[in-house]
């Protein structure tokens with residue numbers, strides 16, 4: 160894969176719900192994601208993150224601007240794009256086995272039975288669910304169900320994998336496991352991933368690049384490279400100087416742009432004030 164190639168090109172993207180006098184959810188968003196890159200989008204609640212992903216995936220038509228995938232304009236849902244949503248319980252079919260759930264989108268892509276089975280078994284092995292292939296989603300834990308959703312998306316070998324708060328509905332321990340799983344499988348499949356999250360730490364832990372959004376109507380207030388390398392682990396990476404520095408930087412950006420916190424207001428020397436205080440304010444703004 161050519162890592163300098165642009166996989167996703169978002170240019171001047173805007174979306175207004177409900178016609179010309181309706182609600183402007185996102186405005187004039189411009190950014191690119193390169194092939195093989197894992198980019199995270201972090202922004203305050205209600206700023207338009209899901210609207211952005213829906214526009215990129217062709218589920219809704221933007222009211223301004225353009226999205227290109229591999230150089231071609233997105234019109235309708237592209238075949239080589241897959242989406243993983245937060246709510247795994249609503250995205251898996253309860254009447255189909257785990258393996259059939261994974262095979263399901265491959266049918267509509269005209270892939271034959273033997274290849275469907277081969278791909279399903281391969282991705283289920285990668286997400287550690289070979290033993291659960293014949294079970295039904297409702298027989299699995301939440302974390303396991305989300306692994307099935309990830310496996311189903313990967314089985315399509317998408318040019319771009321979009322993930323909308325994929326780990327927000329599982330407990331903290333499972334979240335860490337799923338984050339590490341994502342890092343492993345994206346390396347295995349050399350996937351290009353755009354992931355939306357509320358969680359500043361998660362965005363830095365996972366990403367090659369973090370886009371920080373403003374409050375609604377969202378636009379990009381920062382595009383940060385994450386120089387943490389390929390070998391990351393939940394303890395030492397999160398303790399590293401680079402990680403801690405980036406976390407403060409993102410928190411500060413969200414604080415200044417969204418929370419109008421006292422620390423930011425008195426930040427006359429540009430030092431950012433108390434990091435702990437800003438961190439808390441930014442977290443509050445994100446989850447409010």
Ligand SMILES: Nc1ncnc2c1ncn2[C@@H]1O[C@H](COP(=O)(O)OP(=O)(O)OP(=O)(O)O)[C@@H](O)[C@H]1O
Pocket residue numbers: 176177182183184202203204205206207208209210211375
């Ligand atoms: N179908 C819709 N019709 C009208 N307004 C909508 C619709 N969907 C979302 N909105 C509004 O657009 C804005 C952005 O919503 P969106 O769901 O994209 O934000 P978000 O950043 O993903 O939110 P959250 O962080 O809470 O998941 C919000 O003000 C929301 O109320």
